[in-house]
Amino acid sequence: MDLELSDTQALVQKTARDFASRVVAPQAAEIDEREKFPREILRGLADLGLMAINVPQELGGSGAGVVSAALALQEIARACASTAVMMSVTNMVGEAIARFGTDAQKQRHCPRLAGGEYATGSFALSEPDAGSDPGGMRTTARRDGGEWVIDGAKQWITGGSYAGVYIVWARTAGPETGARGISCFLVEGGANGLKVGRPEDKMGIRGSDTVPLEFDGVRVPAEALLGQENGGFKIAMMALDGGRIGISSQAIGIARAALAESVEYAKERKTFGVPIAQHQAIQWKLADMHTQIEAAHLLSMRAAALKEADQPFSREASISKLFASEMAVRVANEAVQIHGGYGYTREFAAERHLRDARVTMIYEGTSEIQRLVIARTVLS
Ligand SMILES: Cc1cc2nc3c(=O)[nH]c(=O)nc-3n(C[C@H](O)[C@H](O)[C@H](O)COP(=O)(O)OP(=O)(O)OC[C@H]3O[C@@H](n4cnc5c(N)ncnc54)[C@H](O)[C@@H]3O)c2cc1C
Secondary structure, eight states, X not given: OOOSOOHHHHXXXXXXXXXXXIIIHHHHHXXXXXXXXXXXXXXXXXXXXXXXXXXXXXXXXXXXXXXXXXXXXXXXHHHOHXXXXXXXXXXXXXXXXXXXXXXXXXXXXXXXXXXTSSSEEEEEOOBTTBSSOGGGOOOEEEEETTEEEEEEEXXXXXXXXXXXXXXXXEEOSOGGGGGGGEEEEEEETTOTTEEEOOOOOOSSOTTSOEEEEEEEEEEEEGGGXXXXXXXXXXXXXXXXXXXXXXXXXXXXXHHHHHHHHHHHHHHHOEETTEEGGGSHHHHHHHHHHHHHHHHHHHHHHHHHHHHHTTOOOHHHXXXXXXXXXXXXXXXXXXXXXXXXXXXXXXXXXXXXXHHHHHGGGTTTSOHHHHHHHHHHHHHO
């Protein structure tokens, strides 16, 4: 077992860390406060090859692998969780097209996602009445000559106001077919009949764009089908397994920021004549925060290494996502506590980290859904 990073992994990590501290971190509070979509930052990430890290180089990606992608996401999330989620989803969309797309689909979309011509790529699976249970989706696609016509609504679509391409899931067989009657389509930004709704007013990751989408007779050519007809659900599940490593990384990054700021504060803030870092109760908090972050990191590296080696990794991705997201909420909550009353104000980033961490327990499969996946393997 080798826990050392390869030269490529170390380089990607350092590149992301430098960009995060130099460019992203100084803007993070403003991005949150003003709900500002970080277009220039996403362009900068694309310039560094960080928007398609695990996409082959011949398609414009970095070809640096899954572990590199996880490490880079941790670094960006440590600076700004809003930016990180859009980076994560765009990477996921590029990977899915590179893996399941036809040559024409890959050539059209991967270089544009990788190079920043598309601000984001979006993953349009959830619906107003189908989140944890996407097999219950109602959006439909029907064949009309050489085209597909998509009708329905999607909900919570990250980066959806700015996406150059959306992966859209729709029912192509009757509702009785459940998950076996769903296909997957590539819909380009600005398609006729595609309406983007008002961004959600969220608790955290306020700089990330989250919108409902309406498909009103959106026509796409037959060649827009991604993968096999009625084979879309499998693509969604496989992409989500990978995406869960991304969300683990986001959670770890948020927790690292919360710990670093807590350490700094604990060394400066004095009570009873000494820095609070000298009180054992605070030291224990810091030790527990650090230990939990390290555990989450190792779990995420295991899932990433398995995926990179083309081994089954679904269970490991769920374990990693469940642990990292709940860990991030605990760690960010402790960070607020260590900051005392100041932690409850916007003067310090601790409250932002707590708000940002909370969503990691919800998207790309809630904690309850991760437990279902894990329990299935425990009981088998
Ligand atoms: C900020 C944000 C960004 C998002 N981005 C995207 C995106 O880009 N693309 C996309 O497709 N979706 C996205 N989502 C949607 C997200 O994946 C869903 O919100 C999530 O899967 C939960 O679905 P739901 O909200 O419909 O909750 P529900 O499915 O209604 O669940 C409600 C509660 O019931 C629990 N529950 C449900 N079923 C079970 C069960 N069988 N056993 C036990 N408990 C259960 C859930 O865990 C939850 O606690 C995003 C969501 C948010 C908040």
